[in-house]
Amino acid sequence: MRFVKKLVLLQAVVAVTFALSASLSMAAVTGDCVNCHTMHNSQDGSAVAKIYDGATDSMVESTAQVNLLTSDCLGCHTNASGNATIVAIGTGNKSRVPIVLTGSAPNDTPGVNAGVSNVLAGGNFFWVANGDDNKGHNVFGLRGTTFAVNKDTTLTEAPGNFQVVGDSSICNDCHGTLATENSGCQGCHFAAHHVDDGIDNPLVAEGDGWYRFLSVATMVSVKNPSTNTRNILLAVPGVAGVEDSNWEQNPASHNVYKGAEAFSVGGSGGVSGNSIGMFCTGCHSRFHHSGGADTDGMMNASGAWIRHPSDVKLVSDPGAGTEYEEYTYTSLAPVAYQDISAAGVGTTELVTCISCHRPHGSSFPDMLRWDYGNDCKTGTANAACGCFACHTAKDDI
């Protein structure tokens, strides 16, 4: 009965979330063209385009950018002068830009629910950009314009990298590191700001360029540069999900992540089940799939967990009374859902990679959402420890 009540409550919460976000939903980018584009990169004889210079933490004039843009990925999505994480630009502030790199530390305190400097759902690159390698993805451009300055000084390849270990080919640009010029932000995102299926629905998938533009399009494009059109690239399965219109700056309204019990070994057919956890396996496969060799995956040959599961049902046996049945949705440790459509939403919760990690970065080691080393002690209740959101009995409550 307790579990049924929980499901009803969860469904109600998610339904309200849908209702709120649907009214604000804009699949494609909005605002004046001039906010993002320049026709000739020449205004009054000067360059319009400015890009982010990670070496000096500032915006510098640039040559013309692709797609007539006034900047590059980091240039648009960096707030070098402060720690506000959503910046409105242009006349009338019509274009709201989510910020992934701030000039000063944003608020990353677990459980804090509001504030203009709150980290967004994906986290923030502030800490890794300032030298903490284990607090973010080492994305090209954060520290400068060379692989040498951007690369992780400890790791030699992406942790859990399975498919291209030791491979120095072009594949490694995306699957082994994000610190090369061929990779960077595009290693994960394939920008499709204007793609819109015209459907007023908060669920974002292929028709809207995939959830947060997470697709394998960039990689397919790099591998086959002359044979793929934009539509063909976007047709390759990417990540689906519900996008919060404020990028979870106030987690009271949040994203809804797509999960799937699809943890096969790699493959190049796109993102299985449109799962955000499956997307991570492109580089961190050993942390996700079911295992090829006995030690390559989440389970060994006998089926015992040897790594923390992801894309796995939080409650595999409803009513059995496990501690996981006490989980209540929290943006501190968000779960994913097999079914994120309007009907039956939230019926199956799955643990996923970003239940614990901020994909861009955080103030905590390993890009975690909380301080695992200091705040998570079994037998000691601590609301700042996300482990206890699922492991509800381990905190002695």
Add this chain to the structure above:
Amino acid sequence: MKTSKILVALMSAAMLLIAGNGFAAITGGCVDCHTMHNSQDGASMRYDSDGMAPAELLLRAGSCQGCHADTTNNGGATGNTLDTALIPQVDAATMAAAGSGGSFNWVATADTVASSATGHNIAILAGIDRSLTSVPGYTDLADAGRGVDSWNPQNLQVTCAGVNGCHGTNAVSEFDAVKTAHHNNDGNDGSAVLAGTAGDIGSGFRFLDGITGIESSEFVPTVTDHNVYAGSTDGTATDTISALCARCHNKFHRRDQAVLTEGIGGSASPWLRHPTDIDMEDVGYDGTEYADYTFDIIAPVAAVNLTGMTSAASTADYANKVVNCLSCHYAHGSDEPDLLRWTYSGMVAGTANTTGCFNCHTAKDGTAGN
């Protein structure tokens, strides 16, 4: 949902206040024992030296030994942070530093006939027994789920847990045998009486399936802070510490022997083997030498009713003074032959001595009592 959680939280807080500083299940940083991906800075997080592969249950060791008997690696030598002062170690180098179960140090560090006799030859720690070809006292009635009539330890070594071990269930995998127990220990605060519900390992004394007892929070015992073992007066109870031993060493405990040589010789003197699960008060406590027994961790007795007892229990707190296997032996091992708690060859009748055998046999040392 929220209401129920608040209630649970309030009840837990109330229990904490009542319990004072006591704690039940394992406590401490998750990171101390678990690693999510076994990949920190691209390197393994395991404490032990047995391998780099991820371990079951996301543990930082691939075996019981990794956390409980690998002080070379899980201490400070490799920069790991496992606090061996808080996690019981079963391979202490001296008996003074050993826990209540003793130490595997001597059986593990040598591979001789003599060293084999100093401890249980645990597979992960020690070589095969160099002397025994059958488990002492083993009969087909030994209740450990093996279903075999005999056990040659030179062919099949004992393990920490599992079907051939002492701790946990008789699952094949040692980890499966103790799975969930650490987080569901019913109490090691020195006062909680573990019920020893069969199959519920967390309710078992020291994760011994179906065994009752009170766990001291101090792993190295003192006479004022020690385990309280469960015993019985007739040898029929199955939740006593001696009943556990009898699952393998059946002949040394049973009284209903099918043939005269398979047991301790009935329920009264003359005994064929030293009695266990026998109350000294039942064999003429008042007025006999046993009346002079004083509780000591060198020869601890067990109790029948543990309710109200604590780890500070003294002689007067033992309504029954039950001789049990651990009155003489350390379960893991010791620096003496036969895992004994004292030098048996030094026990000389007629020579004044207040310890060892003479803790109970107080008049045998030539004095009127202790």
